Amino acid sequence: MATIQNQLAWKSGDPTPRRRGSTWMRKRAAWLKKQPLCQDCMAEGVVNADDLEVDHVIPLFKGGKDNESNYRTRCSRHHKLKTAQDMGHVIRPEIGVDGWPIE
């Protein structure tokens, strides 16, 4: 169970400060109302509403758009996995516009 102190500590350790503006926080909140569960966990048949983050399917640094067509709700575990893939740590096929690898 996360205490307020833990949550504050987590927020201050957020490694993505460029997304922390009020505009992003509004978009993030609006998206999480629509997609309140980790979409990757759901794909595995698991319902997970803990430690949710809104990820960009195509990273902004790769030219992804900052709008809902490019958002995906991920728990922190799946977000880390995805980020590792984005950084080239795992060899993966391209991700399609629907957020799934192109096979």
Ligand SMILES: [Zn+2]
């Ligand atoms: Zn997940």
